[in-house]
Amino acid sequence: MPRSFAARLCICVVFDSYTVGVAPCCAGADAPLATARRTQVPDTPEGNTGPLAGVRIVDLTSYFMGPYATALLAQLGASVTKVEPPEGDISRGILDPDGRRMGQVFLNLNRGKSSVVLNLKSPADFRLFEELTATTDVVIHNIRQDSAERLGISYERLRRVNPSVILCSLQGFASDGPLASRPALDDTIQAASGMASIQGGSSGEPAYIRSPIADKTVGVFAVVAVLAAIIERDRSGLGQSVEVPMLETMTSFNLVEQQGGLVYDPPRGPSGYARTASPFRRPFRTTDGHISVLVYTNRHWADFFRLIDRDDLVEDERFRTIGARTENIDELYRLIGSEFLNRSSQDWLERLQKADIPCAPVATIDDIVASERTTPSGLLERVDHPTEGTLLQPALPIRFSRTALAPAAPAPNLRAVP
Structure with missing residues (x-):
């Protein structure tokens, strides 16, 4: 990591596509989080753990979007502590054949993370959260704005504890728009952003992409926003509030080619992109x-x-x-x-x-996994999990010439605070 970065960055992450009740709070992990601020990160051994080695992230996300963002950061070498409510992340129960709360989706979205259980509703846990904020670089959440403010998670309050803190809020809709208070999930964002209509094509019957594409796409935008804010703060020394709204992000994403003739004012043709809209475009x-x-x-x-x-x-x-x-x-x-x-x-x-x-x-997922079993290409990594046995999991395909990535650790089991 370049020496211009702050030492031992700690990112407290509280975001996803939907907020259920009140998000839990972060207070600890396998290693202490509090460190001296604004000192230099020591050089890591060549080929150690990637370009984000030394960056610390506290992750309070659930569902798909937030865990995907923090999984990417973990695979890039960041130290990620996942903080969960007592019942655990809801994604633990997806495709969980043995009932151990270690479902397939959770295993892939939470590699490289440690886990603790805390609840922000508890005054004691909230005090721990404030203590952590004092030495945190970034706080990210997906709590709807009014709920976040009632909990005390606001930029004005956090900056009093830590003047250089960055507060990144990942919302379903822009906080200054008419839909600000509504909940959002991947399907509703696919619909509202035009994605489902695009998929319907000439048939006129809207259709969802068979992947939580809005969650994953906005998760990548969240990574971009967090890293950009960290770099800017390193230059200015100042924190700021950052918002990444799902609807507006996905709509902008879709308009790049789908706006068509409507990019001109007045319009010079219909919306859409003829090549991708063709009913004959298929394998x-x-x-x-x-x-x-x-x-x-x-x-x-x-x-x-x-x-x-x-x-x-x-x-x-x-x-x-x-x-x-x-x-x-x-x-x-x-x-x-x-x-x-x-x-x-x-x-x-x-x-x-x-x-x-x-x-x-045209490959199926079964084809891809079978091929990796017989002729490994590095697309999947073999991971030994302490309770789930041997796993084959997606590797991060980005290559760095000097700060090589190490395989991420297995996803954590749910455990209480010691």
């Missing part, structure tokens, strides 16, 4: 399965037309430029679909790879 059927191909650039299309013996289309005005192809994308996708029915998946993959056109087989 293409072959004689023995399906494959994916994305013929995109001028060179790709010229080589593809020659590959299917349609040289006459190379100079066709409908397909010569990306603008023209976008207007005629349905015709192009229909052409690919009809051609692919004539050969096997492997035959097409070999031909497309030889032409350097992006393509891939």
